[in-house]
Amino acid sequence: MNSHLSSTTKIEVSTSKESYPIYIGRGLEYALKSEIEGLARSGSKVAVVTDSSVRAVLCRFFxxxxxxxxxxxxxxxxxxxxxxxxxRVLDFFASNGLDRGGVAVAVGGGVIGDLTGFAAASWLRGIRFIQIPTTLLSMVDSSVGGKTGINIAAGKNLVGAFHQPIAVYEDLNLLASLPSRDFCAGMAEVMKYGMLADSDLFEMLERQPLTDSRDHRLGSVVERNCQTKANVVNADEKELTSSGGRALLNLGHTFGHAIENVAGYGEYLHGEAIAVGFVAAARLSADFGYIEQSDVDRVVKVVKAHKLPDQLKSPLKLDALFSAMQKDKKVRSGKLRFVVLESIGRAITKDDVPLEKVEEVWRTVGGID
Known part of the structure; x- marks a missing residue:
């Protein structure tokens, strides 16, 4: 991997209690190894959690x-x-003697990062952890900001904790082995930042879709997204503001999480489900008169250009979708809360949206059973 060494960018995430760096570049395994050796010298026990696919594909990195x-x-x-x-992760920490000075290392996509981070938050009431995202989606979104958690039958990410890593290493070389479908699913989160806060980014993706990890623009796009998310997290770490704030990062997710839950986890990749969610959110925004139909068409075009679905694969039951939405973390006082677009590049939160409007939007993205 050292044949692809390049300069490294450092972005600082600063919350009320702590700060940590995000390193973005190529060939970062040497810097990572140095940090881990430093932890070991200080007496910290370190243990790694990954998945079977990542371990097999990235054996040289390991x-x-x-x-x-x-x-x-x-x-x-x-x-x-x-x-x-x-x-299993907690038992692994126990069997390897991780004490309160221990450090967990998550190597993988959003699943591994969320699972390992939540286990780290829980073990001995909180130990340190390092994020090494290996998918585009986890690099630009889930590895940054300290949201950790697991799914239960009732819904996605309903059990979890805010637990910030001590460092994030984003090695762009690791994306070379990512299947095209997964890379494009990660681009959904990139689009999200363009839609809610960065119209220039969205316009760039309109002009020339980014669908390959070898694209020379990738590094700057990842940096841009991480900086945007860091700014939002710095201002509203635990999503407590009454409007706007970190909740804006959930653009399309109320719809997307319902799709994942009702269709069954794994039927859609996360980025595929929220891509449909973006189209639904854009149509809801147009229904309220915030944006024009031409803006909805732009969202649909960019979604399709990145090989992502703008419609459901097959109809889903309306009552199941509404049930999943009611269990969403963004529900306040029993009322659904959506992120809508005031324009491409500017989003707001909207409470108490009439269910008939939501039902109509579900019908426009592929029907309901």
Whole structure:
């Protein structure tokens, strides 16, 4: 990997209690190895959690960066964000003697980052952890900001904690092995930042879609997204503001999480479900008169240009979708809360949206059963 070394960008995330760096570049395994060796010299026990797919594909990275550290492999896929695998991670920490000075290292996509982070938040009431995202989606979104959690039958991410990592290492070389479908699913989160806060980014993706990890624009796009999210997290770490704030990062997610829950986790990749959610949110925004139909068409065009769905694969039951939405974390006082677009590049939160409007939007993205 050292043949692809390039300069490293450092972005600082600063919350009310702590700050930590995000390193973005190529060939970061050497810097990571140095940090882990420093932790070991200080007496910290370090253990790694990954999934079976990542371990197999990135074996050279594991050898060069993580050496002889104990490693737990979790089955690949969204279904591993479960109580069963959470218990396995805790048992792994126990068997490897991680005390309060211990450090967990998450190597993988959003599933591994969320699962490991939640286990780290819980173990001995909180130990340190490092994020090493290996998917585009986790690089630009889930690895930054300290949201951790698991899924239960009632819904996605309903069990979790805010627990910030001590560092995030985003090695763009790791994306070379990412399947095209997964890379494009990650681009959904990139689009999200363009839609809610960065119209120039959205316009760039309109002019020339970014669908390949070898694209020369990738590094600057990842940096741009991480900086935007860091700014939002710095201002509203625990999503407590009455309007706007960190909740804006959930653009399309109220719809998308319902799709994942009702269709069954794994039927849609997360980015695919929220891509449909973006189209639904854009149509809801147009229904309220915030944006024009031409803006909805722009969202649909960018979604399709990145090989993502703008419609449901098949109809889903309306009552199940509404039930899933009512269990969403963004519900306030029993009322659904949506993120809508005032324009491309500017979003707001809107409470108490009439259910008939939501039902109509569900019909426009592929029908309901």
């Amino acid at each position: 050898d060069s960066a993580l050496g002889e550290l104990p490693i737990l492999e979790i089955p690949f896929g969204e279904t591993s964000k479960s109580i069963v695998q959470y218990e």
